[in-house]
Amino acid sequence: MSPLVVPAEAAALWRRPAVVWLRRWSISLASLAGGLVTLFVFRRGLPHVRWIIGYLLLLWLLVAVVVQARDTLAASERRAHRLVLTATEYAIQTLYHGVLLFLLPAYYAATTLTSVNVIFLALLVTLALLATFDPWYQAVVEPRPWARWMFFLVSVFGALNLALPLIGIPPVASLPVAALVAVVALTPTACRAWRLPWPRTLALMAVAGVAGALLVTVERAWIPPAPLFLARAQLAWNVAGVDSLEPAASTIAADELRARGLVAYTAIYAPAGLRQPVEHVWRRDGRVVDVVKLSPVEGGREEGFRTYSRKTAFPPEVAGRWTVDVRTGAGQLIGRLRFRVTP
Numbered sequence: 001m002s003p004l005v006v007p008a009e010a011a012a013l014w015r016r017p018a019v020v021w022l023r024r025w026s027i028s029l030a031s032l033a034g035g036l037v038t039l040f041v042f043r044r045g046l047p048h049v050r051w052i053i054g055y056l057l058l059l060w061l062l063v064a065v066v067v068q069a070r071d072t073l074a075a076s077e078r079r080a081h082r083l084v085l086t087a088t089e090y091a092i093q094t095l096y097h098g099v100l101l102f103l104l105p106a107y108y109a110a111t112t113l114t115s116v117n118v119i120f121l122a123l124l125v126t127l128a129l130l131a132t133f134d135p136w137y138q139a140v141v142e143p144r145p146w147a148r149w150m151f152f153l154v155s156v157f158g159a160l161n162l163a164l165p166l167i168g169i170p171p172v173a174s175l176p177v178a179a180l181v182a183v184v185a186l187t188p189t190a191c192r193a194w195r196l197p198w199p200r201t202l203a204l205m206a207v208a209g210v211a212g213a214l215l216v217t218v219e220r221a222w223i224p225p226a227p228l229f230l231a232r233a234q235l236a237w238n239v240a241g242v243d244s245l246e247p248a249a250s251t252i253a254a255d256e257l258r259a260r261g262l263v264a265y266t267a268i269y270a271p272a273g274l275r276q277p278v279e280h281v282w283r284r285d286g287r288v289v290d291v292v293k294l295s296p297v298e299g300g301r302e303e304g305f306r307t308y309s310r311k312t313a314f315p316p317e318v319a320g321r322w323t324v325d326v327r328t329g330a331g332q333l334i335g336r337l338r339f340r341v342t343p
Contacts, residue, residue: 052102052163056156059095062088063152064188093137099155100128103226106162109269110224112333117224120158127154145193149186157182157216162226168273171225172330176213183209220332228276228297230326230335231304232267238310239263251340254318261312264324264337267304274299277329280309284341285320293329319343 104124111121130137131151141147160178165171184205191201216223236245238261245265252262264280276297282290292309299305309324324337 052099052159056099056159059092059099059152059155060185062092062095089142093131093134096151096155097128097131099159100124100131103155103158103162104128106226106229107158107224109229110226110334112224112336114336115333116222117333120223123154124158127151149189152186152189153182156185161223165227165274166271170274170276171228171328171332172217172220175216175220175223179212179216180209183212220330223332225328225332225334228268228270228274228328228332228334230266231269232265233326233335233337234265235324235337235339236263236265237261238312248339250338251342254341254343257318257341258314261310262339263308263310265306265308266326266335266337267306268297268326268334269301269304270297270299272300278307278334279327279329281325281327282309282311283323283325284315284318289315 104121107121107124111118130140141151157178160181161171161174164174164177169177184202187198187202187205190196190205191198194201196204234245235248235250237248239246245263248262264282266280268276268278270276274297276299278294278297280292280294281288282292290311292311294307294309297305297307319341322339322341326334326336328334
């Protein structure tokens with residue numbers, strides 16, 4: 001039998017670099033593994049609205065409680081009070097982690113990686129990683145009030161922007177509403193930080209919320225149109241019907257293009273009950289050649305709502321790099337098709 005480990009040997013074992021590393025990172029690694037499993041399970045699917053709203057309500061309540069009680073609990077010499085504060089802040093971090101994991105699959109599906117809306121996806125990924133790894137979160141977020149504000153704003157805005165269309169509100173309307181609510185929800189934090197009365201703080205945050213709503217409305221191209229996404233996209237030669245498409249190559253000769261014409265075929269997923277105007281924007285070398293308004297997408301079809309635009313008339317100078325942007329009627333990019341025309 002192996003000899004009993006004496007306290008001194010146990011203490012030495014506890015101080016070994018590998019053990020210290022595991023103590024510091026084991027919970028974070030387990031959280032990362034759980035997050036990856038969650039992303040694999042959801043993939044391109046959409047979370048239930050009740051989960052999103054439940055997470056947000058609990059997150060807002062905990063943030064409000066911590067903001068109001070932070071100074072008292074932190075200054076208290078009682079160990080129990082400090083443990084309560086630590087546990088509550090860890091619960092907030094866990095809620096951030098859960099909310100962001102719910103959002104990532106839907107926003108990833110809605111993002112066009114070659115467009116500016118990839119920046120918002122990158123922001124979500126960065127925040128999710130910070131919330132996953134405790135040492136990073138404690139070093140980067142907890143000491144900086146502005147970082148905690150940003151975590152809250154992005155999480156609430158992203159969740160509401162995804163949840164509101166799931167109950168039938170068009171994405172173009174959900175954007176400003178989500179921004180307004182996210183900013184106004186910061187009122188308890190701002191009240192404590194600015195040392196102002198509640199009514200005055202609420203009025204200031206309402207004004208800031210309106211400004212935020214206007215900003216995201218003007219710059220909506222930077223936000224992926226979740227929960228819309230491109231379920232299928234294909235370029236095909238112009239034939240009698242779209243049920244028997246003849247796929248076109250990614251590189252096309254100019255003479256063949258003029259002789260045959262092209263069809264941009266897209267299937268767009270939208271949640272049940274949502275009716276969304278869409279359009280195809282044909283561009284050559286970045287310049288708009290044609291904008292085709294399409295029938296509004298009717299949500300609820302698992303395979304996506306099928307639509308297409310046909311182009312048979314082309315400019316004299318047709319050679320170059322072409323794209324067909326699939327956009328909402330308000331200008332948010334859903335997806336993009338690419339092809340090149342040679343002389």
